[in-house]
Amino acid sequence: MASAGQVTGLLRAWSDGDTAVLEQLIPLVEAELRRLARAYMARERQGHTLQTTALMNEAFLRLVDARNIRWQDRAHFVGIAARLMRRVLVDHARSRGAHKRGGFGVKVTLSDGLAVAAVQPALHLLALDRALEKLARDDARKAKVVELRYFGGLSVEETAEVLHLSADTIKRDWRLAKLWLLRELDGERP
Amino acid sequence: MNDPDRRRVEEICDAALDVAAGERDAFIARHCGRDRDLQREVEALLAHAATAHDFLDAPLDALAAQIETG
Numbered sequence: 610m611a612s613a614g615q616v617t618g619l620l621r622a623w624s625d626g627d628t629a630v631l632e633q634l635i636p637l638v639e640a641e642l643r644r645l646a647r648a649y650m651a652r653e654r655q656g657h658t659l660q661t662t663a664l665m666n667e668a669f670l671r672l673v674d675a676r677n678i679r680w681q682d683r684a685h686f687v688g689i690a691a692r693l694m695r696r697v698l699v700d701h702a703r704s705r706g707a708h709k710r711g712g713f714g715v716k717v718t719l720s721d722g723l724a725v726a727a728v729q730p731a732l733h734l735l736a737l738d739r740a741l742e743k744l745a746r747d748d749a750r751k752a753k754v755v756e757l758r759y760f761g762g763l764s765v766e767e768t769a770e771v772l773h774l775s776a777d778t779i780k781r782d783w784r785l786a787k788l789w790l791l792r793e794l795d796g797e798r799p
Numbered sequence: 800m801n802d803p804d805r806r807r808v809e810e811i812c813d814a815a816l817d818v819a820a821g822e823r824d825a826f827i828a829r830h831c832g833r834d835r836d837l838q839r840e841v842e843a844l845l846a847h848a849a850t851a852h853d854f855l856d857a858p859l860d861a862l863a864a865q866i867e868t869g
Contacts, residue, residue: 747805759855784816785809787854791847 662762691761
């Protein structure tokens with residue numbers, strides 16, 4: 610595993626504007642997210658649920674030396690990690706063979722073999738990923754806002770910090786992005 | 800049908816979201832004028848306004864559910 614000092618230094622350089630360090634930073638963060646996600650999935654089968662925010666926090670704590678970090682650097686860390694988290698989860702869903710379209714009225718199978726209907730219509734991750742790709746082509750910024758908020762678990766204010774935009778702009782992007790995504794998902798439903 | 804200008808569509812949708820649901824149709828009609836394509840696009844988006852409110856707000860329970868289903 611990468612040392613905390615190494616990641617902290619790279620993160621600081623990157624948020625100071627040295628974009629070249631991303632090439633070193635991304636594989637380190639992605640490896641840790643994959644490792645943590647696998648551990649969470651294993652626990653999930655025993656009745657735990659996966660929480661990206663918790664996973665993100667754990668990755669941050671493991672990779673970054675908290676004593677030597679500025680508050681903005683956490684937001685920047687999530688700025689990278691949200692995209693990787695999305696990739697990790699989409700790969701995972703794909704590898705489980707979840708390529709069914711739609712995804713409303715999904716059932717959850719518990720470890721004891723009991724099947725319960727999800728209370729809310731479960732959102733299909735792969736369908737969301739496709740809808741986000743489409744949104745990114747039409748409006749890259751709104752897709753990024755969704756990625757940071759949904760896959761990164763960032764608040765409106767933290768998202769504003771990462772994207773160097775006002776909180777009002779993020780709020781507006783967020784609510785409009787959700788309309789575009791829902792329309793796209795609705796069109797996909799069989 | 801011409802694709803209406805995306806920025807214009809978003810301006811009207813954004814403003815309409817702040818209008819009470821009962822007054823929304825009149826608001827949209829007023830702002831779209833005679834542009835039927837624009838009005839259709841705005842209405843297609845705002846049809847999801849009620850669902851959008853909670854959409855993506857509770858991230859990972861839904862995700863965990865669908866991952867398990869896979």
